[in-house]
Structure formats: structure tokens, C-alpha cells
Amino acid sequence: MVSQVVGHEQLMALIDHTSAVIYMRDADGHYLLVNREYERLFNLRREDIVGLTDHDLFPGPIADEFRANDLAAIDCGIPLQMEEKAPAEDGMHTYVTVKFPLHDEDGRAYAICGISTDITERKRAEEEVRRLNDELELRVRQRTAELEASTKELDAFAYSVSHDLRAPLRSLEGFSQVLLEDYAGDLAEEAQGYLHRIRANATRMTQMVDDLLELSRASRSQLRREHTDLSALAREVVAELAACEPGRPVTAEIPDGLTTSGDRNLIRSVLHNLLGNAWKFTARTDQPVIAVGVRRERGIDVFEIRDNGAGFDMNYADRMFDPFQRLHRASEFEGTGIGLAIVHRIVTRHGGWITAEGVPGRGATFRFTLTPEIQ
Known part of the structure; x- marks a missing residue:
């Protein structure tokens, strides 16, 4: 008991x-x-x-x-x-x-x-999290709608600017050409020089408009990832560059098997700008060489494009991906200074990064990834 x-x-x-x-x-x-x-x-x-x-x-x-x-x-x-x-x-x-x-x-x-x-406190916490998530989702939807509206406005603005600028630029270029062709005998040599400069600047302005539109598309176009043959794209770009200057011997080293996942059209724009720069800046090199390659770092592919052309001063490397920034005078190498900004936007949208190394007179190397870095 x-x-x-x-x-x-x-x-x-x-x-x-x-x-x-x-x-x-x-x-x-x-x-x-x-x-x-x-x-x-x-x-x-x-x-x-x-x-x-x-x-x-x-x-x-x-x-x-x-x-x-x-x-x-x-x-x-x-x-x-x-x-x-x-x-x-x-x-x-x-x-x-x-x-x-x-x-x-x-x-x-x-x-x-x-x-x-x-478990009341846990339930209340879960309900608060659910409420906050619903509120966040609503705010995201509202913000998305605002961004979509802003994007449409920007697209309309870009189209308007493009259309409204092209017409007067074509007039400047066309009338200058008419003056040079039909009234050259009545114009002093200095006046003809002015007209040539007007035509050149109108052409440059037209190219800047085109580049700005491409920069806009690179920032806002829908990203469609797919398996992409980077080797084939690079060869296509080099072939186009060679067709524009058929008498210029340039050695292009592009290995087989370079592949990645990304938007094919945007990646082609990356290669067009980087290879185009390499082609341009090797114009005064005796034996120009452009090489495309890849190496594996931290589990991801790091692509690189090298050339033995004019190179650049590394003291100015931090600004070269900003729009309208040029490291060479227009009299030396033509361009609008927007190409590398386009490349940077596209690479960033893919979750990657891009760096540049150069030595004046000894060429440049651009390295970039198209996938997020593995932590």
C-alpha cells in the first residue's frame, strides 16, 4: 500500500x-x-x-x-x-x-x-509570416505592374527618340552629300572640309542612336536561356568582321566545344562587341591574333577573348564598362563607347561578371562568365 x-x-x-x-x-x-x-x-x-x-x-x-x-x-x-x-x-x-x-x-x-x-505563439508567428508574405506578394505585383508600365513608356520613348532623331540626321547627311557632289566647284576647300565633318558627325550620331537602342534592349529584353554553341557564334562574328575587311589578315583562334547556357541573341551581342573591339584595336598590329578560350574556376566556365592589339592603361579600367567612356581618341580608333556597356549589362543579367586586363601596345584580355558564381 x-x-x-x-x-x-x-x-x-x-x-x-x-x-x-x-x-x-x-x-x-x-x-x-x-x-x-x-x-x-x-x-x-x-x-x-x-x-x-x-x-x-x-x-x-x-x-x-x-x-x-x-x-x-x-x-x-x-x-x-x-x-x-x-x-x-x-x-x-x-x-x-x-x-x-x-x-x-x-x-x-x-x-x-x-x-x-x-502552440499558440508558433501559430501566431506563422500567421504573421503568412500575412507578411501576402503583403509582400501584393507589393511585388504592384511594383511589377509599375515596372511593366515604365518599361512600355521607355520603349515608346526610345522608339520616339530613334524616329525623331534619325530623320534630321538623314537630312544633315543627305544635304551635305548633295552639296559635296553638286556644288563642290563653288565651294572653297575649307567649306568642303566642314561638310565632310558634318557628314562624319551625322553618321557618328546615327551610330550612337543605334547603340543606345541596343543598350536599352540588352537591359530589358526577355532572357531566354538555352544551350548555346559559343564556338559557332564566335566563328560567325569573325567571318562577318572579315567580310567587311577582306584584305586584312587576322589570325583567329577559336577552339571547338565552347558551350554555355544563356540567351543566344544576347550572347551573340557580347561576342560581336568583344570580338569587334579586338578586331578594331589590332588594326595597327603587324601580325594580329585574336584568341577565344575558356578555363574552369570555382565550378564555372570563365570565357576569355585575347588580342595583341593596342591594349589600354589599367589605371582607367574601372570606367571602361560605363556608357560613352573611351580609352582611345576617336582619331585613333572610331567608336561610340557604348559597346562594353552593352556587354556588361548582358553578362550581369545572366548572373555573371566581366573583367578586363590590358597593357598599352601589348593587347587586352576580357574574361567573363554567364552563370552565377558558386559560393
Whole structure:
């Protein structure tokens, strides 16, 4: 008898010192036992609870749910886990509850035990996260709609600028040409020089408009990733460059098997600008060589384009990818200074990076990736 009393006291001490709500009801739903946490939570004394049912303590719908869960655990015969809600001073609380039946020697369930853990704070935190996510999603949709509207406006503006600028530029170039062809005999040599400069600058302005439009497209066009044969693209670009200067011998070293994943049209623009620069800046080199290659670094392919042309001063390398920045005088090498800005935009949109190294008179090397770097 003493051992039974001690055992009962030890059991009560155990369940009274846990933070979970523990209780036992008979098969008809009358309370047999509750722990101190139950008393504290519902502000009731255990001696006042024993013999009562949930319908005596809670509103009908809540008591009905408790009873239904009790009967489900009895019918199942094994522990069941569910979520239950009960009122508290600060509102409804949510509990994760495990209920299991107790059986007599004949296997009949004579009682149901429950262990409930308050997860209200977790639920409230989850709800707050859900609310914030919904709010963020709404803000993203709104921002996306604003950006789409801005993009349409920019496209319309770019088209308008292109259309409105091209017409007067064509007039400048055309009328200058007419003056040179039809009235050259009436014009002094100095006047003819002015007209040549007008034509050259109109042509340069037209090219700048074209380059700005390409820069705009490189920034906003939809990115479509696909398996791309970079070797084949590089050979196409070099062939086009050679066709424009058929009498110029340039050695182009392009190995087979250079492939990547990216937008084929945008990657072609990268190669067109980088190889075009290499072609241009080797114009005064006795034996010009342009080489395309790749090496593996940190799990990604780093492509490079090298030449042995004019090169550049590394003190100015940090600005060469900005629009309209030129490291050589226009009298030495023509250009608008937008090509490398286009390359930088495209590479960045692919999640990659680009760097440049050069030595004046000894060539330049551009290295770039088209996939994010593995951390």
C-alpha cells in the first residue's frame, strides 16, 4: 500500500511539473484527473473539476469537438495527434494534443488520456509570416505592374527618340552629300572640309542612336536561356568582321566545344562587341591574333577573348564598362563607347561578371562568365 501511495505521489509530481496540459477522463467523458498546468491555464481547482465533463466547462461547440476527438482515439485504440482550440484570457489558444485510451484486462477502454502543448505563439508567428508574405506578394505585383508600365513608356520613348532623331540626321547627311557632289566647284576647300565633318558627325550620331537602342534592349529584353554553341557564334562574328575587311589578315583562334547556357541573341551581342573591339584595336598590329578560350574556376566556365592589339592603361579600367567612356581618341580608333556597356549589362543579367586586363601596345584580355558564381 505504501509503495502504491508513493508511486501515485511520484506520478502526480511528475505530471504537475510539466509545462504540458495533462488530463484523464473516463469513457463517458467525466474528468478523473488534471495536472497543475490545467488548473493554472483555466483558473480551476482539480477537486472542482473531477466528475465534470467538457460540456460543463467549455462552450458547446468546443466541448463537442473535445468529445469527438476522445471517441476517435477510443475507437482507434492507439495514440492520435490533433490540433484543438480552447479559450484563454487573451483569446483562443491552439494546442497540439495527443490522446490515447486506457484499457482494462478485457481490452475495453475505460479512460482517455490527453497531453496538450500550447502552440499558440508558433501559430501566431506563422500567421504573421503568412500575412507578411501576402503583403509582400501584393507589393511585388504592384511594383511589377509599375515596372511593366515604365518599361512600355521607355520603349515608346526610345522608339520616339530613334524616329525623331534619325530623320534630321538623314537630312544633315543627305544635304551635305548633295552639296559635296553638286556644288563642290563653288565651294572653297575649307567649306568642303566642314561638310565632310558634318557628314562624319551625322553618321557618328546615327551610330550612337543605334547603340543606345541596343543598350536599352540588352537591359530589358526577355532572357531566354538555352544551350548555346559559343564556338559557332564566335566563328560567325569573325567571318562577318572579315567580310567587311577582306584584305586584312587576322589570325583567329577559336577552339571547338565552347558551350554555355544563356540567351543566344544576347550572347551573340557580347561576342560581336568583344570580338569587334579586338578586331578594331589590332588594326595597327603587324601580325594580329585574336584568341577565344575558356578555363574552369570555382565550378564555372570563365570565357576569355585575347588580342595583341593596342591594349589600354589599367589605371582607367574601372570606367571602361560605363556608357560613352573611351580609352582611345576617336582619331585613333572610331567608336561610340557604348559597346562594353552593352556587354556588361548582358553578362550581369545572366548572373555573371566581366573583367578586363590590358597593357598599352601589348593587347587586352576580357574574361567573363554567364552563370552565377558558386559560393
